[in-house]
Amino acid sequence: MEELVRSLRNLGLAAPRGEQIVSLVDADPRTEKQLAQELAVPARVDAQDDEDSAAAMVDAALLSGATEAMLANYNRVLQQNVEALRQERAACDTPKQVKRVPLKALLAQQNAAIRRRDAEREAGTQGDRMYIPRQILDTEHTYYSTRPVTALTRIEFDELVAPKRFDGRYVIVRVASPLSLYVSCSFVGEFACGAALPISIAYFTPDLKLHGDELNAMLPEGTVLLIREPYLSTHYLGVGGPITSSKGITGIRVDTPSDVLVLDADDPLVTGLSWPTTRTPAAPAHWRQEGPLARAVQHQLAQPDAPPALVVPDVSREAVRATIRRFLAHDRPGAAWREWLAAERIGVWSPSGATGADDALMHADVLLALRSYADADAVLETVPLEERDAAWTQRKADATAALDFGQHGPTGATLERMFAATLADATPRFPYAEFHGPIEVADIPGAGRGLVLTRDVEPGELLLCCRALGSSYSADAACDGVPLLRVNIDNGVTSTTTQVLAATRCIHAVLDRPEWATAFLGLTAGPDVPYSSFVREPYPLRTRPLAGDAAIASGTQAPDVSAAYVNGVLRFNAFGPAATPAAASGNDPMSRSTMPHLLPAILNHACLPNVSSVFFGDMVTTRALHPLPRGTQIMHQYVQGELPYDTRQSLLAKHGFRCTCELCMLDERDGHEALHKRQELLATTLPPLVDRSRALLNNAALASADAHREVAEALEALAAALHATYDSARGALRPDVVDVLHRAAQHAAAYDVAHAMSLARAGAEATGAQLSAHGIARLPSVHLDGAIQCLLTLARVHADDAEECRAWVDAAVATHDAMIGGGAPLFVQRYDPGEYEVLQALV
Numbered sequence: 027m028e029e030l031v032r033s034l035r036n037l038g039l040a041a042p043r044g045e046q047i048v049s050l051v052d053a054d055p056r057t058e059k060q061l062a063q064e065l066a067v068p069a070r071v072d073a074q075d076d077e078d079s080a081a082a083m084v085d086a087a088l089l090s091g092a093t094e095a096m097l098a099n100y101n102r103v104l105q106q107n108v109e110a111l112r113q114e115r116a117a118c119d120t121p122k123q124v125k126r127v128p129l130k131a132l133l134a135q136q137n138a139a140i141r142r143r144d145a146e147r148e149a150g151t152q153g154d155r156m157y158i159p160r161q162i163l164d165t166e167h168t169y170y171s172t173r174p175v176t177a178l179t180r181i182e183f184d185e186l187v188a189p190k191r192f193d194g195r196y197v198i199v200r201v202a203s204p205l206s207l208y209v210s211c212s213f214v215g216e217f218a219c220g221a222a223l224p225i226s227i228a229y230f231t232p233d234l235k236l237h238g239d240e241l242n243a244m245l246p247e248g249t250v251l252l253i254r255e256p257y258l259s260t261h262y263l264g265v266g267g268p269i270t271s272s273k274g275i276t277g278i279r280v281d282t283p284s285d286v287l288v289l290d291a292d293d294p295l296v297t298g299l300s301w302p303t304t305r306t307p308a309a310p311a312h313w314r315q316e317g318p319l320a321r322a323v324q325h326q327l328a329q330p331d332a333p334p335a336l337v338v339p340d341v342s343r344e345a346v347r348a349t350i351r352r353f354l355a356h357d358r359p360g361a362a363w364r365e366w367l368a369a370e371r372i373g374v375w376s377p378s379g380a381t382g383a384d385d386a387l388m389h390a391d392v393l394l395a396l397r398s399y400a401d402a403d404a405v406l407e408t409v410p411l412e413e414r415d416a417a418w419t420q421r422k423a424d425a426t427a428a429l430d431f432g433q434h435g436p437t438g439a440t441l442e443r444m445f446a447a448t449l450a451d452a453t454p455r456f457p458y459a460e461f462h463g464p465i466e467v468a469d470i471p472g473a474g475r476g477l478v479l480t481r482d483v484e485p486g487e488l489l490l491c492c493r494a495l496g497s498s499y500s501a502d503a504a505c506d507g508v509p510l511l512r513v514n515i516d517n518g519v520t521s522t523t524t525q526v527l528a529a530t531r532c533i534h535a536v537l538d539r540p541e542w543a544t545a546f547l548g549l550t551a552g553p554d555v556p557y558s559s560f561v562r563e564p565y566p567l568r569t570r571p572l573a574g575d576a577a578i579a580s581g582t583q584a585p586d587v588s589a590a591y592v593n594g595v596l597r598f599n600a601f602g603p604a605a606t607p608a609a610a611s612g613n614d615p616m617s618r619s620t621m622p623h624l625l626p627a628i629l630n631h632a633c634l635p636n637v638s639s640v641f642f643g644d645m646v647t648t649r650a651l652h653p654l655p656r657g658t659q660i661m662h663q664y665v666q667g668e669l670p671y672d673t674r675q676s677l678l679a680k681h682g683f684r685c686t687c688e689l690c691m692l693d694e695r696d697g698h699e700a701l702h703k704r705q706e707l708l709a710t711t712l713p714p715l716v717d718r719s720r721a722l723l724n725n726a727a728l729a730s731a732d733a734h735r736e737v738a739e740a741l742e743a744l745a746a747a748l749h750a751t752y753d754s755a756r757g758a759l760r761p762d763v764v765d766v767l768h769r770a771a772q773h774a775a776a777y778d779v780a781h782a783m784s785l786a787r788a789g790a791e792a793t794g795a796q797l798s799a800h801g802i803a804r805l806p807s808v809h810l811d812g813a814i815q816c817l818l819t820l821a822r823v824h825a826d827d828a829e830e831c832r833a834w835v836d837a838a839v840a841t842h843d844a845m846i847g848g849g850a851p852l853f854v855q856r857y858d859p860g861e862y863e864v865l866q867a868l869v
């Protein structure tokens with residue numbers, strides 16, 4: 027893809043946008059042609075303003091022809107790589123001896139790759155903006171080891187054949203080159219015998235901009251690695267590496283970081299080995315390594331029968347602090363915490379708090395990063411009054427706010443602040459403890475696990491407010507400007523930057539904090555994927571960091587992580603809220619975020635839900651929509667219930683279940699033919715009507731009553747045609763007609779207020795709401811926004827009756843409040859700014 031983008035640039039064309047990049051992998055010639063035109067035409071036509079437009083069009087046609095040829099070429103290279111991976115899989119039955127390649131030759135190749143990356147970065151950086159496209163292949167046939175090192179035996183270089191997975195074996199290699207980061211990280215690994223091989227580790231870091239010293243510091247030259255059950259690939263760059271049409275390179279392809287262990291030079295597995303040259307790592311590795319004190323304590327804890335004397339490495343207090351800060355800076359609070367505990371156990375500082383305010387603040391920072399707010403608060407309280415400075419006050423305020431939130435849920439003011447942050451910040455994340463209402467995990471026949479209520483709840487009651495683990499925004503600094511496209515050659519699924527990065531973050535999160543493994547890897551990964559062993563464990567409502575020795579020991583027991591399973595978990599459980607207004611564009615698939623929220627992921631789906639889940643940055647709030655008795659399973663929407671039945675079914679198809687909610691049952695009873703007719707009307711008759719309606723409503727002052735009447739009548743005719751597709755015994759619940767009726771009501775208001783009222787009422791009731799004479803008796807279940815719009819239209823048509831008008835605004839606010847919370851002030855902020863004044867005066 028990089029070459030394609032470079033060629034486009036050479037032609038003076040803009041880099042493709044996110045959604046264009048996604049369609050790059052659509053080999054359909056029509057898509058190719060359209061894409062070529064899209065890429066070529068606007069740039070040239072814009073550039074040719076003053077020239078003869080016919081000449082410009084000829085030019086544009088030539089350009090789009092050239093672009094089409096480039097796309098075809100790009101697709102050919104992609105297919106060659108896909109084919110190479112397939113051939114490699116077939117060749118696993120007939121592996122061949124791996125040849126020795128001189129270390130020098132491999133180093134030259136590696137340095138050339140690093141120079142290429144540097145040149146790309148330079149070419150891709152214009153002003154402050156960076157644009158470095160990346161494309162990788164993925165396959166369902168990825169590997170991960172589940173065997174402890176003690177159950178494996180070492181393999182010598184001369185035994186290596188490729189392509190082959192070495193079950194029951196491990197290799198030990200030393201990092202012998204600088205690192206090169208594409209999406210996976212590659213380097214040269216040297217065996218003790220002096221032979222060398224390229225090694226490529228997938229999901230290495232979520233910071234795709236890392237390079238140079240900062241990247242090399244993660245695994246400095248000289249670091250010794252153990253790779254469990256390695257896979258020797260003849261095309262190792264094919265997964266996680268750059269798409270390349272050149273001949274495959276034999277190397278070790280590591281599909282998950284959990285297969286790689288960083289070994290100390292004095293590790294018994296290393297002491298018997300000697301390399302031809304001496305290399306001491308330049309700086310301590312900090313990619314998957316624990317701090318020196320935690321390693322010393324772990325070593326002792328690992329041998330409880332005959333505990334050896336604790337050999338404490340020669341480290342100063344300042345060095346321990348530096349290690350902890352480095353772990354925090356690299357999003358490894360678990361490693362920071364274990365180093366802190368080990369230092370405490372060894373007596374570097376005492377548990378009593380006699381460590382000084384600076385250390386207490388660092389300790390609190392570790393606990394805040396672990397989301398262990400009560401512990402952070404307790405540590406802050408140990409700081410003597412006279413030492414409490416501004417830094418202390420800030421952390422105390424953070425801990426208190428986080429705890430308050432977890433105990434009571436967000437106040438209206440907090441929700442307003444959160445909402446404002448989602449408008450202003452492209453990557454909003456909120457450091458709050460989770461709020462859990464009266465819910466528990468239960469087995470649901472035919473649907474795995476689900477969440478049920480432990481007591482009766484009221485409409486609008488907050489049930490959950492949870493924060494994502496491993497959230498990823500495309501505007502995150504570490505990947506902004508690195509559009510990434512991953513194509514799975516087996517299932518055809520394409521993933522974009524945020525999905526790949528969320529997977530990387532989640533893998534590293536559970537390796538760093540093994541206590542999260544049950545909650546994250548305990549989610550399911552799709553209907554065709556066997557459950558992980560964690561799914562069989564009780565699903566934890568809350569995850570707390572382990573304490574004391576258990577925490578330190580957990581560093582050695584990081585779980586074995588299947589990257590394929592993680593990708594499945596994200597695909598079937600993560601939400602992808604659209605980009606915030608502060609981030610680039612609205613529906614660009616590249617700018618959608620990826621957020622796994624662990625407990626909310628246990629919620630099952632209903633097109634007609636009984637709760638509403640709403641995002642604020644990386645948090646999701648779930649509120650009851652109706653009075654719900656204890657024992658009710660709460661269910662939210664994976665796909666919007668207001669979408670036509672067939673669309674809902676096709677969006678849900680990947681989950682492999684049939685939705686049996688009341689709405690689906692009603693739709694099914696209407697019959698196939700009626701459903702088909704309904705969808706056809708919505709797809710063909712509605713869009714031109716919406717265009718006309720929009721044009722009139724945007725120019726309401728200019729539009730005549732007759733024009734409004736004409737559009738209203740057309741919309742009502744469509745509503746009637748839609749109604750004819752519903753079974754006559756069906757009742758009011760008809761989400762497909764909500765928007766049609768609401769638009770008709772807005773136009774009817776211009777010439778017949780009473781008629782407008784009845785249309786708006788019918789629109790609101792089609793969402794499952796029940797209206798009384800002057801308000802709302804039962805909240806809607808589906809298309810909540812549509813219901814609110816209908817209620818606001820009822821308020822508008824009563825503009826000269828203050829009391830009535832206010833009653834309908836109150837009904838709209840109540841609906842909004844049950845859906846989102848935050849009361850009238852948040853309602854006013856979230857609705858049409860043009861109406862801000864009017865609404866504010868009313869609420």
Ligand SMILES: C[S@@+](CC[C@H](N)C(=O)[O-])C[C@H]1O[C@@H](n2cnc3c(N)ncnc32)[C@H](O)[C@@H]1O
Nearest residue numbers: 472473474475550599627628629630631681683
């Ligand atoms: C986000 S998870 C929900 C939690 C899941 N039930 C579990 O035990 O982990 C999504 C998966 O739950 C199942 N599921 C969700 N809603 C369902 C429903 N209405 N009927 C049957 N299965 C459902 C499907 O297997 C789906 O892929």
